[in-house]
Amino acid sequence: MDDRPAPEPVDQRSPLTEPLSGRGWSARTDREGTVVVLTGDWIASASVGAEPGSLRNILDATGNDGISFDSKQLGRWDSSLLVFVSELRQAARKRDIAFDATGLPQAAARLLALISQAAPVAARARRSSALVTRVGQAVIDAGGEAAAVTSLVGDTVLSCGTALRGRVSMRGVDLLDCMREAGVAALPIVTVVNVLIGGIVAFVGAVQLRRFGADVFIADLVGVAMVREMAALMTAIVMSGRTGGAYAAHIATMLGNEEIDALRAIGIPINDYLILPRILALTGMMPLLYLYGSAVGIFGGFVVAVTMLNISPDSFIDETRASIALSQILFGLVKSFAFGALIAIVGCRSGLGAGRSAADVGQAATRAVVIGIVGVIALDAVFAICANALDF
Amino acid sequence: MPQQVTDPKLRVEGLAFGYDGGIVQHDVSFDVHDKSIFAIMGGSGCGKSTLMKTMIGLLKPTAGSIHFGNEDYWAAPEERRTEIGRRFGVVFQSGALWSSMTAEENVALPSRMFTDLDDETIKALSRLKLSLVGLDIDASTMPAELSGGMRRRVAIARALALDPEVLFLDEPSAGLDPIAAKRLDDLILELRDGFGVTVIMVSHELPSLFAICDDGIFLDTETKTAIAKGSPRVLRETSEHPTVRAFMHRERPPDDAGPGVVNHASQ
Numbered sequence: 001m002d003d004r005p006a007p008e009p010v011d012q013r014s015p016l017t018e019p020l021s022g023r024g025w026s027a028r029t030d031r032e033g034t035v036v037v038l039t040g041d042w043i044a045s046a047s048v049g050a051e052p053g054s055l056r057n058i059l060d061a062t063g064n065d066g067i068s069f070d071s072k073q074l075g076r077w078d079s080s081l082l083v084f085v086s087e088l089r090q091a092a093r094k095r096d097i098a099f100d101a102t103g104l105p106q107a108a109a110r111l112l113a114l115i116s117q118a119a120p121v122a123a124r125a126r127r128s129s130a131l132v133t134r135v136g137q138a139v140i141d142a143g144g145e146a147a148a149v150t151s152l153v154g155d156t157v158l159s160c161g162t163a164l165r166g167r168v169s170m171r172g173v174d175l176l177d178c179m180r181e182a183g184v185a186a187l188p189i190v191t192v193v194n195v196l197i198g199g200i201v202a203f204v205g206a207v208q209l210r211r212f213g214a215d216v217f218i219a220d221l222v223g224v225a226m227v228r229e230m231a232a233l234m235t236a237i238v239m240s241g242r243t244g245g246a247y248a249a250h251i252a253t254m255l256g257n258e259e260i261d262a263l264r265a266i267g268i269p270i271n272d273y274l275i276l277p278r279i280l281a282l283t284g285m286m287p288l289l290y291l292y293g294s295a296v297g298i299f300g301g302f303v304v305a306v307t308m309l310n311i312s313p314d315s316f317i318d319e320t321r322a323s324i325a326l327s328q329i330l331f332g333l334v335k336s337f338a339f340g341a342l343i344a345i346v347g348c349r350s351g352l353g354a355g356r357s358a359a360d361v362g363q364a365a366t367r368a369v370v371i372g373i374v375g376v377i378a379l380d381a382v383f384a385i386c387a388n389a390l391d392f
Numbered sequence: 393m394p395q396q397v398t399d400p401k402l403r404v405e406g407l408a409f410g411y412d413g414g415i416v417q418h419d420v421s422f423d424v425h426d427k428s429i430f431a432i433m434g435g436s437g438c439g440k441s442t443l444m445k446t447m448i449g450l451l452k453p454t455a456g457s458i459h460f461g462n463e464d465y466w467a468a469p470e471e472r473r474t475e476i477g478r479r480f481g482v483v484f485q486s487g488a489l490w491s492s493m494t495a496e497e498n499v500a501l502p503s504r505m506f507t508d509l510d511d512e513t514i515k516a517l518s519r520l521k522l523s524l525v526g527l528d529i530d531a532s533t534m535p536a537e538l539s540g541g542m543r544r545r546v547a548i549a550r551a552l553a554l555d556p557e558v559l560f561l562d563e564p565s566a567g568l569d570p571i572a573a574k575r576l577d578d579l580i581l582e583l584r585d586g587f588g589v590t591v592i593m594v595s596h597e598l599p600s601l602f603a604i605c606d607d608g609i610f611l612d613t614e615t616k617t618a619i620a621k622g623s624p625r626v627l628r629e630t631s632e633h634p635t636v637r638a639f640m641h642r643e644r645p646p647d648d649a650g651p652g653v654v655n656h657a658s659q
C-alpha cells in the first residue's frame with residue numbers, strides 16, 4: 001500500500017532510560033458509548049503499576065453502545081497493549097458491541113488490523129477421557145498393533161518367498177549394507193560384552209565350586225552358561241539397543257521426511273525395499289554373532305580361570321570340550337535366530353508406526369529398544385520352559 | 393493454447409479428501425487435459441498438497457473418484473494402482489530426497505528398480521536428468537550437503553527419471569532464485585511440448601502461473617471446496633470472487649482489515 005501516511009515517531013515521549021510509569025486505564029461514558037482512556041507506559045517486560053482490571057467491567061459499563069479509545073495520556077507501549085486491546089475486541093465482538101480503534105496510536109491500530117480476524121485454527125481436541133475409556137482405547141490400540149505386526153510378518157514371509165524366486169525389488173547392495181551394519185560393525189561391542197560376561201560367570205562359579213574343591217568345573221559352568229544361555233541373550237540385548245533402535249529411528253525419520261511417501265509414490269514396495277533387507281540381515285547375522293559371542297565368552301572365562309583362579313589351561317580346555325554338546329549349540333542357534341527376527345520386526349514396526357515429528361523419532365527408537373529387550377527376555381523364558389518340558 | 397476437445401487425461405469427480413481427523417476439501421471436480429499444464433492454487437493450508445497426495449495414491453479419498461484415461465484409479469486393485477503410479481513423476485513439497493543415498497543415486501534409483509538398463513546407461517541418464525535442471529554436482533554428494541534450492545532441483549530430476557506421462561509438482565519453484573525459477577518454467581514447457589508430459593503443479597508463484605499454466609483450480613480454506621476454475625491468466629482478468637481476485641493480484645482481500653480500523657488511506 002503506497003498511500004499509507006508517514007509513520008509516526010514510535011516513541012513520542014520519554015526515552016527508555018527514564019523510569020516507567022505504571023500502566024492503567026479508566027472508562028468514561030459519553031454520548032457515543034464507552035471511551036477507554038489509556039494511561040501510562042504499557043511495557044510487557046516491566047509490569048509496573050496495576051494490572052489492567054477485568055475486561056468485563058468495561059463491557060458491562062458499555063451496554064451496547066460501542067467502545068472507543070483515548071490514548072492522549074498513553075506513554076510508551078508494546079505488545080502488551082495489543083494483547084489488552086485485542087482481547088477487548090474479541091470480547092466485544094462476542095457481545096455484538098461496536099469496536100472503534102481510531103483512538104489508538106496509528107501504529108497500534110494497524111498492527112491490530114493484522115492480528116487475524118479469523119478464529120484461531122481449532123486445535124485438535126486433546127483426549128482427556130475417563131480411565132475406562134482409556135483402558136478400552138489401549139486394548140483396541142493393542143489389537144490394531146497386533147494386526148499390524150501380523151501383517152508385517154506375513155508380508156515379510158511372502159516377500160521372502162518372492163525373493164527366493166528372484167523376483168523382488170530388494171537391492172543386493174542394501175542387503176549387504178544392512179548385513180555389514182548388523183554384523184561386522186557390531187563385533188566390537190559384542191566382543192566386549194561377551195568377554196566380560198564369560199569372566200563374570202567364571203568368578204561367580206569359582207566362589208561356589210571352590211568350597212567343594214571342584215575348581216576345574218568352572219570350565220563346564222562357563223561353557224554351558226555361554227553356549228546355552230548368556231551368549232544368545234546378551235548379544236540379543238546388545239543388538240536390540242544398537243540395531244533395533246537404529247532401524248526404528250531410521251525408518252521413523254524417513255517417514256517424517258516424506259521419504260517413504262516418495263518410495264510409495266513411484267511404486268517401490270516398502271516391505272521389499274526397506275523392511276526385508278533389515279529383517280534378513282539381522283536374522284542372518286544373529287546366529288553368527290551368537291557363535292562368535294560364545295567363543296569370546298569362553299575365552300573370557302578361560303582368561304579369568306587361568307590367570308586368577310590357578311586352573312591349568314589344558315584342563316580348562318579339556319573340560320570345556322567335554323561339557324558342550326552339539327545339541328546345545330543348536331539350541332543357542334535357534335534362539336538367536338528367533339531373537340534376531342524379533343528385534344528386527346519390532347524395530348521396523350516401531351519405525352513405521354511412528355508419527356512424523358522429530359520427537360516421534362526418539363519415541364520410536366525408545367519403544368523399539370524397550371520392547372525389543374523385554375521381548376527377548378520373555379522369549380528366552382519361553383524357550384527355557386519349553387526346553388525344560390522337553391527334558392532338553 | 394487452445395484446448396483440444398479430447399477425453400481428459402485425468403478426471404476428478406466429487407472428490408472429498410482429508411486425514412483421519414477430518415475432511416480437508418470436499419466436492420472437488422475438475423478435468424486435466426492431455427499435455428496441459430494444470431495449476432492447483434489456493435491459500436496456505438487449504439489442502440493443495442493433500443489433493444496431490446490423494447491423486448498420486450498416497451491418501452485414499454473419502455468420496456468421489458479419480459479417473460486416469462477411463463480407468464477408475466481408486467477402484468482398481470492395488471497392483472494396478474502401482475502400475476499406473478509408475479507413469480507419474482512426483483516432486484514433494486519437502487523434496488523428500490532419500491537421505492541415505494547420494495543425490496545421483498536418488499535420481500538413478502527409479503531406473504534401477506524398474507528398468508533393465510546397465511549401470512553405465514543409468515548413470516549417464518541420471519547425469520542427463522540432473523543437467524536438465526541445471527545441476528552439475530559431484531557423484532558422491534549427499535542430499536544433506538546441498539542447498540535447499542539444489543535439493544529441490546534434484547527432486548525434480550528424480551521425478552523425471554522414468555520419463556513420466558504425468559508430472560506432479562508441489563511448489564517446484566519455492567526456494568529457487570528468479571533465474572532458476574524461469575529456467576524451470578521453460579523446462580516444464582519443453583517437457584510438455586517435447587515429450588507430451590501432462591503437468592499438474594501447485595504453485596504460489598504468480599508470474600510462473602500466468603506464464604505457463606493453461607488451466608487450474610482454486611481451492612478455498614473457508615468453504616473447503618473449489619471456488620474457481622480456469623487458467624490463472626483468465627482468472628486474473630475475470631474472476632469476481634474476492635479471494636481469487638486478491639490472490640491473483642497479490643492483495644489482501646477486502647474483509648482482511650479489522651472492524652473499526654479505518655482505512656488508513658482515508659485518514
Ligand SMILES: Nc1ncnc2c1ncn2[C@@H]1O[C@H](COP(=O)(O)OP(=O)(O)OP(=O)(O)O)[C@@H](O)[C@H]1O
Nearest residue numbers: 411413416434435436437438439440441442443485
Ligand atoms: N499429516 C497430516 N495429518 C493431519 N493433518 C494434516 C497433515 N498434513 C496436513 N494436514 C492438514 O491438512 C490441511 C491441508 O494441508 P496441506 O499441506 O494440504 O496444505 P497446502 O494447501 O499444501 O498448504 P501450503 O500451501 O502451505 O503447502 C492443513 O490444515 C493441515 O493442517
Ligand SMILES: [Mg+2]
Nearest residue numbers: 440441485562
Ligand atoms: Mg502444500
